[in-house]
Amino acid sequence: MSIGIKMREMKDSLKSQTQALHETQLKLATLVQNGLLLASERDRTKLLTHILTEGKRICNADAATMYLRTEQETLRFAVRTKDDALPSFEIPLLDPATGLPNEKYVSIYVAWHNKSVLIDDVYNESRFDLSGTRRFDEESDYRTVSMLTVPLAPRGGEVIGVLQFMNAFDPDTGKVIPFSPQILPFIEALASQSAIALENQNLIDTQESLIDAMIKIIAGAIDAKSPYTGGHCGRVPELALMLAEEACKVTEGPLASFNFNTPEEWREFRIGAWLHDCGKLTTPDFVVDKATKLETIYNRIHEIRMRFEVLLRDAEIARLKAVLAGADPEEAAGRFQQEADALYSEFAFIAECNVGGESMAPQTAEKIRTLAKRTWVRHFDDRLGLSHEESARLAQTPAPALPAVEQLLSDKPHHLVPRPDSKALDPKYNFKMNVPEHLYNLGEIYNLSVGRGTLTEEERFKVSEHIIQTIVMLEELPFPKSLQRVPEYAGTHHETLRGSGYPRKLDRDSLSIPARIMAIADIFEALTAKDRPYKKAKTLSESIRILSTLKHNDHIDGDLFDLFLRSGLHLRYGERYLDSSQMDAVDIFAYVTGEKDERAIAAS
Ligand SMILES: [Fe+2]
Ligand SMILES: [Fe+2]
Incomplete structure (x- = not known):
C-alpha cells in the first residue's frame, strides 16, 4: 500500500472519528440541556412530550411511545409522537392466566428487568410476541422494522415506565436501519434523567393534591361546624375564581393590567379563597350560633322563667298566709291576681327582649333595668356544683x-x-381593632339590653376575631414561594377601600385586585346564602342593591362590581347556587357606572 493511500485512509479515519466525537459532544450537550429543561418544566403533558421528542431526536427514530407504570400493575400508553389517539387498553405486568410476569411482551420484559432491548427486525423477532406491533402496522399502513425499548428508571431505582422507539434512520441515506448499540448509553441517560424528573413531579403533584385536599377539609369543617355559616367557605372560592377569570379578560381601564399569569398564581389565589375564614375554627359555637341574647351554651331565659315561677308561688303563699291570718279571702285573691298579671306580663316582656331584633328603643332598655330591680329570695347556696x-x-x-x-x-x-x-x-401583625376589656360579659341586664341582634360587644369582637386568627394561622405556615400571598388573599376580605374595615384598616392603596375580589365574593355569598337558619336569603336584586351601596360608600371596588354585573356573573352564579325564587330581575343599567349614559346616547 502506497504512503498516499495510507495517508488518505488515516485522514478518512480521523475525519470519521472527529465526526463521531462531534456527534457525541452534541448528544452530551443535548443531555445537559435536556436535564435543565426537565428540571424546570411544570406542565406534565409538556414534560412527557418533551422526553419522548428528545429521545426520538437523539436516536434518530421515526416514532416513539411512552408507557407509564400504573398502581394497578399495568403499563398505560402515556404519549406517542404519532398524532393518532392513544390506545385505551393497558398491558398487565402479570399474565392474568398464570399470575407470572408477562414477559412475552417486550415492553413488559423491559419493565420487569430494568434492561434495554434492541430489536433489529420486528418481523424476524422470535424472543418476544410482537403481534400487537404488526397489527398496528396493518391498521395504520406502517412498517416497523427496528425497535429500541428502554426502561424509564432512575439509576438504581424502580421502573416507572418504558420508552419505545421505532425505526432508526440513517441520517445520510434516510433508510431504516437497526438502532446502534452506541446510542444506548445516551438514551438510557435520558431515560434516567426523565424518570427522576417524572418522579419529582409526581412527588410535587402528590404533595399539592394532599395540601389541596387538606385545605378543602378545613373549609368543609368550618362549614360543617355551624349551620350559621352553611356552605360559605366552599362557595366563596367558586365566586372569587369566577370574578378573577372575568377580571383577567379585561383589556381596558383600571383592571386591564390585572392578570394571573401562571397556574401557580391561580392556585395561590384559590388556596387563599378556600382558607379565607379558616380562623372561624377557633370561634366558639355558642358565639357564632348565639340565637338569643341570654344564650351562652344554652338559653338562660329558662333560669329567669324559673325565678318568675318562684315569685308567682311566693305571691300564692302570701295570699294563703294572709287568709290564714284572717284577711278577707276575696281581697287577698284580688291582690294575688294583680301580682300574677304583673308577673306574666313582665316575663312576656323580658322573653320578647331576649329575641334579637333590628334595633331596641332606649325606653325598652330602661324598662329592663326597672324590672330587674324586683327581688326574690334564694335559699340555696349558689356556690355549689360549679366548675x-x-x-x-x-x-x-x-x-x-x-x-x-x-x-x-x-x-x-x-x-x-x-x-x-x-x-x-x-x-407584630399591625392589627388595628378595638379589643373589649373583657373576654365575655354574661350579665343578664347587659345581654338583654343588646341593641341590635343578639351579640354583645365582646361577642361581636369574638366573631370579627376570626380574621385575626385566619391571618395568624396562615402567617405561621411555611408556605413555599409560590404560595406567599395566601395570607394576604385570605386575610383582607373584611377590609374596605376607604380604610374602615378590619383587622388592619387597610385602604385602597394597600388592597390588591385579588383582595378586592375576595371582599365582593364574601359579601355577595353571605347576602344570597339560603342555608343560614337565622336569616332569610336575599334576592338577587336586593343583594345587588346592597353591593351597590357598598360601592358608593367606597367599601368595595366599583370597577369589579361593574364587571360582576356587566359580565353577567351575578346571573351565572345565581343560576348555580340560588333558588329560583331569589332570581328576580336586576336592572344592571341602573347600577353600572356610565352604562346609563351610554344607553341614553344609544337610544337617542
Ligand atoms: Fe371572614
Ligand atoms: Fe367569609
Whole structure:
C-alpha cells in the first residue's frame, strides 16, 4: 500500500472519528440541556412530550411511545409522537392466566428487568410476541422494522415506565436501519434523567393534591361546624375564581393590567379563597350560633322563667298566709291576681327582649333595668356544683348569708369573664381593632339590653376575631414561594377601600385586585346564602342593591362590581347556587357606572 493511500485512509479515519466525537459532544450537550429543561418544566403533558421528542431526536427514530407504570400493575400508553389517539387498553405486568410476569411482551420484559432491548427486525423477532406491533402496522399502513425499548428508571431505582422507539434512520441515506448499540448509553441517560424528573413531579403533584385536599377539609369543617355559616367557605372560592377569570379578560381601564399569569398564581389565589375564614375554627359555637341574647351554651331565659315561677308561688303563699291570718279571702285573691298579671306580663316582656331584633328603643332598655330591680329570695347556696373557672370568678365577691335577697335580673362581677393576656393582639401583625376589656360579659341586664341582634360587644369582637386568627394561622405556615400571598388573599376580605374595615384598616392603596375580589365574593355569598337558619336569603336584586351601596360608600371596588354585573356573573352564579325564587330581575343599567349614559346616547 502506497504512503498516499495510507495517508488518505488515516485522514478518512480521523475525519470519521472527529465526526463521531462531534456527534457525541452534541448528544452530551443535548443531555445537559435536556436535564435543565426537565428540571424546570411544570406542565406534565409538556414534560412527557418533551422526553419522548428528545429521545426520538437523539436516536434518530421515526416514532416513539411512552408507557407509564400504573398502581394497578399495568403499563398505560402515556404519549406517542404519532398524532393518532392513544390506545385505551393497558398491558398487565402479570399474565392474568398464570399470575407470572408477562414477559412475552417486550415492553413488559423491559419493565420487569430494568434492561434495554434492541430489536433489529420486528418481523424476524422470535424472543418476544410482537403481534400487537404488526397489527398496528396493518391498521395504520406502517412498517416497523427496528425497535429500541428502554426502561424509564432512575439509576438504581424502580421502573416507572418504558420508552419505545421505532425505526432508526440513517441520517445520510434516510433508510431504516437497526438502532446502534452506541446510542444506548445516551438514551438510557435520558431515560434516567426523565424518570427522576417524572418522579419529582409526581412527588410535587402528590404533595399539592394532599395540601389541596387538606385545605378543602378545613373549609368543609368550618362549614360543617355551624349551620350559621352553611356552605360559605366552599362557595366563596367558586365566586372569587369566577370574578378573577372575568377580571383577567379585561383589556381596558383600571383592571386591564390585572392578570394571573401562571397556574401557580391561580392556585395561590384559590388556596387563599378556600382558607379565607379558616380562623372561624377557633370561634366558639355558642358565639357564632348565639340565637338569643341570654344564650351562652344554652338559653338562660329558662333560669329567669324559673325565678318568675318562684315569685308567682311566693305571691300564692302570701295570699294563703294572709287568709290564714284572717284577711278577707276575696281581697287577698284580688291582690294575688294583680301580682300574677304583673308577673306574666313582665316575663312576656323580658322573653320578647331576649329575641334579637333590628334595633331596641332606649325606653325598652330602661324598662329592663326597672324590672330587674324586683327581688326574690334564694335559699340555696349558689356556690355549689360549679366548675373551677366559675368558682374562681364567684370567689371575688363574698357569699351573702342565706336566705339571700336576689334581684330578678342582675349584672354581677362573676358575669365578667376576664381577657387572658394571651388573647391580647400581637403588635407584630399591625392589627388595628378595638379589643373589649373583657373576654365575655354574661350579665343578664347587659345581654338583654343588646341593641341590635343578639351579640354583645365582646361577642361581636369574638366573631370579627376570626380574621385575626385566619391571618395568624396562615402567617405561621411555611408556605413555599409560590404560595406567599395566601395570607394576604385570605386575610383582607373584611377590609374596605376607604380604610374602615378590619383587622388592619387597610385602604385602597394597600388592597390588591385579588383582595378586592375576595371582599365582593364574601359579601355577595353571605347576602344570597339560603342555608343560614337565622336569616332569610336575599334576592338577587336586593343583594345587588346592597353591593351597590357598598360601592358608593367606597367599601368595595366599583370597577369589579361593574364587571360582576356587566359580565353577567351575578346571573351565572345565581343560576348555580340560588333558588329560583331569589332570581328576580336586576336592572344592571341602573347600577353600572356610565352604562346609563351610554344607553341614553344609544337610544337617542
Ligand atoms: Fe371572614
Ligand atoms: Fe367569609
